[in-house]
Amino acid sequence: MNEQTITIIGLLAGTLTTLAFVPQVLQTWKSKSTKDVSLNTFLMFCTGIFLWLIYGLFKQDIAIILANFITFILASIILGLKLKYK
Amino acid sequence: MNEQTITIIGLLAGTLTTLAFVPQVLQTWKSKSTKDVSLNTFLMFCTGIFLWLIYGLFKQDIAIILANFITFILASIILGLKLKYK
Numbered sequence: 095m096n097e098q099t100i101t102i103i104g105l106l107a108g109t110l111t112t113l114a115f116v117p118q119v120l121q122t123w124k125s126k127s128t129k130d131v132s133l134n135t136f137l138m139f140c141t142g143i144f145l146w147l148i149y150g151l152f153k154q155d156i157a158i159i160l161a162n163f164i165t166f167i168l169a170s171i172i173l174g175l176k177l178k179y180k
Numbered sequence: 181m182n183e184q185t186i187t188i189i190g191l192l193a194g195t196l197t198t199l200a201f202v203p204q205v206l207q208t209w210k211s212k213s214t215k216d217v218s219l220n221t222f223l224m225f226c227t228g229i230f231l232w233l234i235y236g237l238f239k240q241d242i243a244i245i246l247a248n249f250i251t252f253i254l255a256s257i258i259l260g261l262k263l264k265y266k
Contacts, residue, residue: 095238100235100238100239103231103234103235103238104231104232104235106228106231107228107229107231107232107234107235108228108232109228110224110225110227110228110231111224111225111228111229111232112228113224114220114221114222114224114225114228115221115225116221117218117219117220117221117224118217118218118221120218121216121218121221122216122218125216127215127216128216129213129215129216130207130208130211130213130214130215130216130217131204131216131217132203132204132206132207132208133203134200134203135200135201135202135203135204135207136200138196138197138199138200138203139196139197139200139201141196142192142193142194142195142196142197142198142200143193143197145189145190145192145193145196146190146193146194146197148189148193149186149189149190149193152181152186152189153186
């Protein structure tokens with residue numbers, strides 16, 4: 095498989111794993127119900143994504159920075175809603 | 181910051197974002213309740229992680245392969261539980 099196709103797979107993967115949290119944000123925003131959502135999962139996930147952001151900044155890798163910046167915002171909203179509507 | 185510290189940050193980030201889904205698996209496994217968990221989020225996320233796995237295989241990058249292989253298993257369990265206990 096040529097380099098260009100592999101890059102496209104990477105971009106598609108990054109887009110999907112980034113935007114994947116939009117439905118969870120919308121569902122939680124509407125339902126105000128988070129009982130089944132794990133607080134520890136989103137605490138760990140937000141911390142991990144924040145570290146990926148730091149990693150991307152030091153590596154000056156725009157793909158890592160952009161993907162994790164968006165994911166961090168989405169995951170933080172879910173974490174905030176979880177803390178608010180425990 | 182030196183290269184070694186940046187690598188450690190990357191490894192820590194990868195470990196956290198991979199193991200972050202363990203608490204959600206345990207909680208869902210015990211509660212059998214998934215109402216608040218978004219099906220679309222985990223459909224998109226599992227697809228994206230699978231593509232990261234393909235990407236890592238073609239790039240022959242063991243870090244990307246390992247992290248996404250574990251995340252794919254955990255996220256698929258959550259997706260399976262969501263489909264089972266809608």
